[in-house]
Amino acid sequence: RRVLARLFAVDGDARRVAVRRRLEALARSLLPSDRPGPFNEALMELGATVCLPRAPRCDRCPLAEVCQAHRAGAEERYPARMAHRPLPHYQVAAAVILRENGRVLVARRREEDFLGGLWEFPGGKQEDGETLQECLVRELKEELGIGVEVGERLLTLEHTYIHFRITLHAFRCALREGEPRCLECADWRWVLPADLEALPMSVADRRIARAVQMWTDEGVLP
Template identity: 45%
Template sequence: MMRTVVAGILEREGRVLVGQRARPAWAAGQWEFPGGKVEGGETLAEALAREWREELGAEVEVWGEVYRRELDTPAGAFTLVALRVHLLAGEPRPLEHRALAWVAPADLTRLPLLASNVPIAAALTAPA
């Protein structure tokens, strides 16, 4: 069974939230859309809400899917799914990230994004 990783897209005033990874060493300093692994028995929405609670101290409601792709990386194969989230309670805080930033989608490519997250940034700026 292929692992699934979820990433959350939170928008506010034309900007999206990204977090700077603190670990593992190969990813430290790179930016990502916050999320994490789907555990056994969880839906994508449950996993993403749990990850945001654990990593950002924020309660979110998960909305629609933005992006999905199967990836083969040095860490193994997995499916990456990006979903829009809506903030219900709590202001996101960097509990597990070095820093958080609100970035206009067009400016995301100026950051050192995790390679797996680059196409998500492209999907956010693609014409509807």
């Protein structure tokens, strides 16, 4: 694509569908029907050894005289690339609520939600103007109808999804009011830490689950 974009001075990001289709059409127009394999191999070799992304070796290029980008002195302008936008970054709080019998509370996301059907430690995204502790109190009331007291922070981890990234803070919490109900979740359970491994979870929640299991095995969490 880089060779063709320079040869024909094709504007636009080669990752865009319309630009990619134009480059493919140009490639087909040049492709000799009797020797397509050697032609493609030669084109790839040219891109790998001469028509480099930076500092292309135009003095060694057999196509330099007909290359529109070279004739304009704009070899490194092609192919154009879109500027990468920074991924949105969210602060997320999760609750580790243990009962006297050693079971921990988990909730299952609704099917229509992001990561639908997966189990998680209940919580959610921090909103403007609230602390992480306030975020947890609000989210657990909205999601499960329970009141909690937020205690120590147990774990902080980073995770990146395709379109955003999160910093996830897991807090130890105590149940102070009510019993869980499915208000904004599909299901909930009190689960032994050893049984968390059997539940389908996101990568981030799985890391919390394994930490909880390790801490309970070592007696850090009663």
